[in-house]
Amino acid sequence: MPGVDGGKAAPGVAERRTSPGDEPGRASGATGCPRPAGEPAARHGGAGTGVVDAAEAEGFLRLFHAENRSAGPVEPRLREVLGQIARHGTYTHTAEELAYGARVAWRNSGRCIGRLYWRSLHVRDRRSVASAEGVALECVEHLRAATGTGRIRPTITVFAQDRPGRPGPRIWNEQLVRYAGYERPDGTVNGDPRGAGLTAAARRLGWPGGEGTAFDVLPLVIEAGGRPPLLAAVPGDAVLEVPLTHPVHGWFAELGLRWHAVPAVSDMCLEIGGVCYPCAPFNGWYMGTEIGARNLADEGRYDRLRVVADRLGLDTSDDRTLWKDHALVELNVAVLHSFTRAGVTITDHHTESRRFMAHLEREERSGRVCPADWSWIVPPLSGAATPVFHRYYDDVRLWPAFVHHRRENPYADGPPFTRPGAVV
Numbered sequence: 541m542p543g544v545d546g547g548k549a550a551p552g553v554a555e556r557r558t559s560p561g562d563e564p565g566r567a568s569g570a571t572g573c574p575r576p577a578g579e580p581a582a583r584h585g586g587a588g589t590g591v592v593d594a595a596e597a598e599g600f601l602r603l604f605h606a607e608n609r610s611a612g613p614v615e616p617r618l619r620e621v622l623g624q625i626a627r628h629g630t631y632t633h634t635a636e637e638l639a640y641g642a643r644v645a646w647r648n649s650g651r652c653i654g655r656l657y658w659r660s661l662h663v664r665d666r667r668s669v670a671s672a673e674g675v676a677l678e679c680v681e682h683l684r685a686a687t688g689t690g691r692i693r694p695t696i697t698v699f700a701q702d703r704p705g706r707p708g709p710r711i712w713n714e715q716l717v718r719y720a721g722y723e724r725p726d727g728t729v730n731g732d733p734r735g736a737g738l739t740a741a742a743r744r745l746g747w748p749g750g751e752g753t754a755f756d757v758l759p760l761v762i763e764a765g766g767r768p769p770l771l772a773a774v775p776g777d778a779v780l781e782v783p784l785t786h787p788v789h790g791w792f793a794e795l796g797l798r799w800h801a802v803p804a805v806s807d808m809c810l811e812i813g814g815v816c817y818p819c820a821p822f823n824g825w826y827m828g829t830e831i832g833a834r835n836l837a838d839e840g841r842y843d844r845l846r847v848v849a850d851r852l853g854l855d856t857s858d859d860r861t862l863w864k865d866h867a868l869v870e871l872n873v874a875v876l877h878s879f880t881r882a883g884v885t886i887t888d889h890h891t892e893s894r895r896f897m898a899h900l901e902r903e904e905r906s907g908r909v910c911p912a913d914w915s916w917i918v919p920p921l922s923g924a925a926t927p928v929f930h931r932y933y934d935d936v937r938l939w940p941a942f943v944h945h946r947r948e949n950p951y952a953d954g955p956p957f958t959r960p961g962a963v964v
């Protein structure tokens with residue numbers, strides 16, 4: 541992959557990568573959206589086959605009409621949809637149903653602390669796009685639209701749905717922007733260990749690899765139309781990144797840490813009324829701890845606490861000096877400081893916890909159950925110092941929902957590199 545401009549911009553300023561990426565290529569095979577492991581069949585009768593369960597369709601339509609009085613009575617629409625299902629095994633949402641379904645899927649995401657603004661989700665209806673090349677182009681447009689100049693806009697792009705005998709496209713990457721993890725012969729990883737699997741798969745599909753920095757953006761791997769996957773580089777100007785600096789410690793910039801501005805989850809199915817949209821990347825904005833207390837800190841990720849502690853001059857010989865805790869705080873200060881200075885939307889865990897409490901209250905006032913998973917909602921830093929720690933939640937699952945595909949990579953053992961595809 542040609543050069544990136546990482547590290548050359550003034551510290552604290554967001555950067556866009558400027559160069560296009562790697563060679564494209566395709567391998568082989570395609571699958572639809574399998575039923576999520578452990579889910580009752582009744583709830584997901586059609587997942588994976590493209591065949592819609594009429595009861596799920598009805599449940600969603602009743603919800604849509606109940607929450608959107610201006611849509612009128614549900615009966616005529618229900619008759620129409622049941623007719624479509626009887627004839628074709630599936631049905632087509634109206635643009636309004638799709639947008640509402642996507643927003644409610646966010647509202648129902650029990651692991652997300654940032655749901656206060658679920659109504660504001662910007663929905664890009666791209667259901668007519670089913671080819672890998674089309675998906676690649678629209679994903680890049682998604683990133684540009686969601687990023688803007690740093691004021692990040694929660695956005696989802698919905699591609700073609702699964703239909704009987706015609707599965708929709710799928711993206712292998714877990715997010716549109718993720719960093720490569722290059723495994724060294726000794727088993728250690730340069731870059732993000734979490735990206736090691738996709739990095740290896742992309743290499744087998746013909747990706748020559750990036751520059752070899754710790755922050756090389758992975759190409760998108762997109763499967764569509766029963767054809768071999770397409771490798772598509774994400775153009776540098778669509779990837780906003782923030783080099784990390786610290787408000788007090790000048791040496792922090794020398795660590796060469798950075799993170800991308802937009803978390804855009806791309807490997808979950810959007811399920812609305814029995815219809816499965818296997819390719820529906822969505823993004824919000826970051827909460828600082830995701831980067832500072834997990835991505836850069838976890839031992840299985842960038843594992844940078846010790847280097848930060850060393851530069852801070854902490855005594856790392858004993859856990860009881862709390863050097864990890866101290867380093868975590870400074871790392872998180874650097875993340876929030878750098879994003880703020882760069883004009884990139886980010887939130888802190890105290891503010892976001894308060895907002896979540898407001899969201900819970902609102903949902904309760906609306907007479908709705910708000911599903912929430914305590915172990916995901918409580919921030920990984922200073923948990924008990926936030927209000928979300930001190931209560932229990934309804935750990936139920938509601939639909940519409942974002943659901944994880946069963947992860948199955950048919951190319952794990954090395955696919956044939958069959959034919960070149962398009963560069964984005």
Ligand code: ARG
Pocket residue numbers: 654715803805823824825826827830831835
């Ligand atoms: N935790 C993931 C990451 O660090 C992102 C998940 C979605 N996060 C969000 N703020 N919308 O990349």
